[in-house]
Amino acid sequence: MPVLIDAMPSAAAAARPSLVGLTREELRARLIGVGVEEKKAKMRAEQLWRWIYHYGVRDFAAMSNVAKALRALLADHFTLERPEITAAQISTDGTRKWLIRLADGAEVECVFIPDVGRSGALCVSSQVGCTLTCTFCHTGTQKLVRNLTSAEIVAQVMIARDALNEWPTPERPLNDGERVLTNIVFMGMGEPLYNLDHVAAAIDVISDGDGISISRRRITVSTAGVAPKIRELGERTGAMLAISLHATNDELRDQLVPLNRKYDLDALFAAIRDYPGLSNAKRVTFEYVMLKGVNDTPAEAKALVRLLKRIPSKLNLIPFNPWPGTAYECSDWETIEAFAAILNRAGYASPIRTPRGRDILAACGQLKSESVKQRASQRAKASAE
Numbered sequence: 001m002p003v004l005i006d007a008m009p010s011a012a013a014a015a016r017p018s019l020v021g022l023t024r025e026e027l028r029a030r031l032i033g034v035g036v037e038e039k040k041a042k043m044r045a046e047q048l049w050r051w052i053y054h055y056g057v058r059d060f061a062a063m064s065n066v067a068k069a070l071r072a073l074l075a076d077h078f079t080l081e082r083p084e085i086t087a088a089q090i091s092t093d094g095t096r097k098w099l100i101r102l103a104d105g106a107e108v109e110c111v112f113i114p115d116v117g118r119s120g121a122l123c124v125s126s127q128v129g130c131t132l133t134c135t136f137c138h139t140g141t142q143k144l145v146r147n148l149t150s151a152e153i154v155a156q157v158m159i160a161r162d163a164l165n166e167w168p169t170p171e172r173p174l175n176d177g178e179r180v181l182t183n184i185v186f187m188g189m190g191e192p193l194y195n196l197d198h199v200a201a202a203i204d205v206i207s208d209g210d211g212i213s214i215s216r217r218r219i220t221v222s223t224a225g226v227a228p229k230i231r232e233l234g235e236r237t238g239a240m241l242a243i244s245l246h247a248t249n250d251e252l253r254d255q256l257v258p259l260n261r262k263y264d265l266d267a268l269f270a271a272i273r274d275y276p277g278l279s280n281a282k283r284v285t286f287e288y289v290m291l292k293g294v295n296d297t298p299a300e301a302k303a304l305v306r307l308l309k310r311i312p313s314k315l316n317l318i319p320f321n322p323w324p325g326t327a328y329e330c331s332d333w334e335t336i337e338a339f340a341a342i343l344n345r346a347g348y349a350s351p352i353r354t355p356r357g358r359d360i361l362a363a364c365g366q367l368k369s370e371s372v373k374q375r376a377s378q379r380a381k382a383s384a385e
């Protein structure tokens with residue numbers, strides 16, 4: 001079973017911590033901590049906020065409307081550094097993946113998936129590893145797990161915008177139509193609803209209109225089905241909801257998504273129906289991974305349609321992405337198309353999600369695999385020396 005551990009800040013990070021990723025309140029507290037008058041801290045935090053999150057500056061010297069003395073004080077105590085990128089890859093289809101090392105040495109991945117036209121989604125991680133052990137997902141085989149802080153979640157967005165060169169300058173504004181990174185999906189490593197406090201705080205930062213300004217309607221949080229937290233997610237974040245469903249009956253779902261033994265389909269669907277603001281304009285996305293001979297019959301497609309009846313929903317059929325050591329296989333293409341045709345007839349438009357970034361192991365359920373393998377082999381090598 002994976003073990004949940006707490007983050008341990010490194011000595012270097014503790015000495016001159018980065019302000020990147022902090023919430024407004026955290027920023028204010030940091031300013032007061034280095035001697036900024038309490039009365040002025042709020043206003044100063046607002047100024048910093050705009051430089052950090054609207055312009056993405058990496059140097060206090062660039063903050064032209066901040067007094068020189070304060071800039072110097074800030075530079076003495078803090079940095080605007082992002083976590084270290086230990087590997088950056090670009091797929092033949094344009095998908096980009098970054099492996100990011102956090103202050104305590106833990107690593108997470110995030111993936112940018114450009115869409116047709118100018119839009120694109122960033123897939124962010126909410127935990128290092130995952131405790132859920134879904135049998136078809138590689139991330140669940142990782143042993144050590146910890147929650148990311150909200151700053152570590154926000155930092156993933158900062159890193160992507162750096163790489164995409166998407167920060168405006170006072171001379172060169174960024175119009176909405178020019179954005180490349182338009183959407184955020186919490187579909188990377190981890191279960192976001194086991195880390196709701198930090199996910200909610202990160203969404204507050206990412207959606208803030210004076211900063212990164214990606215609207216809550218363009219932020220989707222995916223869960224394997226932590227039923228008691230679903231309503232709270234909606235109330236606290238206003239984000240779009242996605243459910244990793246994968247099976248239409250409890251017997252099979254118990255096997256694929258062990259969390260189902262705790263919150264079965266009845267409990268899950270009661271929570272989904274209760275999601276605030278559900279409407280045709282705010283639909284739930286259901287993800288369904290296509291596993292050969294496991295969940296891919298026409299009868300199951302029909303059961304899926306029945307299950308989703310009267311829930312404003314979208315469907316995403318995800319061709320299974322294999323990983324080293326898995327016993328599952330991806331359904332045949334004809335099987336997926338036959339399955340999709342049934343959903344199509346029931347009114348679900350183009351439900352098949354094309355796998356992206358498979359060549360760089362950036363596709364769903366493949367995250368972290370390479371780096372874990374590499375580290376394991378490095379460890380083996382080190383212990384042999």
Ligand code: SAH
Nearest residue numbers: 137187190191222223224244320321364365
């Ligand atoms: N824990 C959350 C967030 C992770 S989202 C959740 O389960 O929703 C990652 C998505 O990729 C989930 O829908 C997951 O079921 C799916 N997935 C995992 N492994 C996969 C694989 N090998 N192939 C295709 N999809 C996979």
